[in-house]
Amino acid sequence: MKELGVYIHIPFCSSKCYYCDFVSFSNQDYKIAGYIDYLKREMDLYKEYLKDYTVKTIFIGGGTPSYLEGHFIVEILEHLDKNFNLKQVEEITIEANPGTLNGKKLYQYKGAGINRISLGVQSLNDRLLKSLGRSHTSMDFFRNYELIREMGFNNINVDLIFGLPDQTIEDCINTLKKVIDLGVEHISYYSLILEENTMMKKWYQEGRIQLPQEEIERQMYHRGIDLLKDSGYKHYEISNFSKEGFECKHNLFYWKLKPYIGLGIGAHSNISNKRFWNHSDFKYYYNSLDQGKIPISGEEIIDKDMEIAEYMILGLRLVKGINKKEFANRFKLNIEDIYKGVLDKHEKGGLLYTDHEWVRFTPKGLDLSNLVYVDLLP
Numbered sequence: 591m592k593e594l595g596v597y598i599h600i601p602f603c604s605s606k607c608y609y610c611d612f613v614s615f616s617n618q619d620y621k622i623a624g625y626i627d628y629l630k631r632e633m634d635l636y637k638e639y640l641k642d643y644t645v646k647t648i649f650i651g652g653g654t655p656s657y658l659e660g661h662f663i664v665e666i667l668e669h670l671d672k673n674f675n676l677k678q679v680e681e682i683t684i685e686a687n688p689g690t691l692n693g694k695k696l697y698q699y700k701g702a703g704i705n706r707i708s709l710g711v712q713s714l715n716d717r718l719l720k721s722l723g724r725s726h727t728s729m730d731f732f733r734n735y736e737l738i739r740e741m742g743f744n745n746i747n748v749d750l751i752f753g754l755p756d757q758t759i760e761d762c763i764n765t766l767k768k769v770i771d772l773g774v775e776h777i778s779y780y781s782l783i784l785e786e787n788t789m790m791k792k793w794y795q796e797g798r799i800q801l802p803q804e805e806i807e808r809q810m811y812h813r814g815i816d817l818l819k820d821s822g823y824k825h826y827e828i829s830n831f832s833k834e835g836f837e838c839k840h841n842l843f844y845w846k847l848k849p850y851i852g853l854g855i856g857a858h859s860n861i862s863n864k865r866f867w868n869h870s871d872f873k874y875y876y877n878s879l880d881q882g883k884i885p886i887s888g889e890e891i892i893d894k895d896m897e898i899a900e901y902m903i904l905g906l907r908l909v910k911g912i913n914k915k916e917f918a919n920r921f922k923l924n925i926e927d928i929y930k931g932v933l934d935k936h937e938k939g940g941l942l943y944t945d946h947e948w949v950r951f952t953p954k955g956l957d958l959s960n961l962v963y964v965d966l967l968p
């Protein structure tokens with residue numbers, strides 16, 4: 591049986607954050623029940639196609655899956671179980687916003703097999719939270735966190751963002767310290783991306799908000815890394831830190847270029863050397879399913895050269911890097927057969943470190959990764 595990761599997209603939120611360009615909508619609650627029905631139909635269509643796969647990880651993301659009533663999440667997982675082989679599932683994550691959880695929902699999640707909760711916290715400075723358009727306060731986070739623990743979950747992630755408008759290094763460090771003090775198992779520490787078509791990008795272009803200078807932003811990152819490492823967290827991916835044994839198994843599927851299927855609007859899949867993505871629009875997604883078709887809006891065949899380049903680019907996101915033996919086993923080629931020139935160049939430039947077993951970024955390389963990525967493309 592081949593291993594598979596499954597992503598399920600829930601595109602509903604209580605309000606739209608100013609920096610967010612994910613496929614997510616507020617004020618569309620009347621669509622929720624219908625959407626769940628279509629998700630189930632999509633699962634039905636995959637049953638035959640995926641019969642040789644065993645699911646190892648499930649990630650219910652969004653949007654805000656925890657915004658939905660708990661029974662919808664139970665139904666999704668029950669229906670998945672009817673159509674996919676879930677006997678060997680190791681990790682089921684749900685994304686949750688502080689303030690949306692209660693004892694009933696958490697009880698339902700537990701019963702449905704969810705064993706990892708990922709909380710989008712972003713910052714514990716209430717002024718910053720407001721300026722991001724977040725619908726919760728730091729107190730909502732602390733209350734929900736306590737409840738999650740009381741309900742017996744022992745694998746919690748907290749998402750944070752640094753490089754926010756008006757944020758200082760002290761802000762970042764204070765937030766990190768509070769989260770570390772709670773003893774969360776996993777922390778994602780993201781650098782803000784000013785995405786197109788967001789309020790924040792518009793305000794930035796109009797000069798209404800300012801971002802920290804690049805040098806400060808890099809200090810936020812590196813001081814964060816130092817603090818997290820000193821506090822016992824392993825820095826295992828560019829933006830991700832975990833206590834020993836709590837790396838996100840689902841995201842490791844992406845970074846190691848293992849097969850995954852995405853269900854729901856806008857979701858992406860990568861399987862059998864093919865990458866495809868679903869319609870991002872409810873109407874087109876529903877129309878396809880009404881016609882009994884998998885609701886794909888586009889696809890790309892990944893040839894061997896592209897697969898190798900992607901394996902390198904994604905693998906280098908992992909701090910321990912790419913294992914040369916694993917590379918050789920997968921591609922029946924040595925990494926040097928293809929990339930000797932690139933590896934030599936960037937080792938000399940101080941961006942890459944290589945030895946007989948591994949290829950990885952140096953700390954300088956983590957900041958200048960794009961210079962390496964362009965050289966890896968076919």
Ligand SMILES: C[S@@+](CC[C@H](N)C(=O)[O-])C[C@H]1O[C@@H](n2cnc3c(N)ncnc32)[C@H](O)[C@@H]1O
Nearest residue numbers: 609610652653654685687710749780781782783
């Ligand atoms: C799918 S999103 C949303 C999860 C959840 N709805 C929430 O907001 O709490 C997952 C994470 O991506 C990060 N993120 C979203 N937009 C970002 C941006 N423009 N720049 C950096 N990180 C971003 C946030 O940390 C967020 O928690």
Ligand code: SF4
Nearest residue numbers: 603606607610614653
């Ligand atoms: S960041 Fe999360 S809560 Fe905010 S709009 Fe995006 S998906 Fe929704």
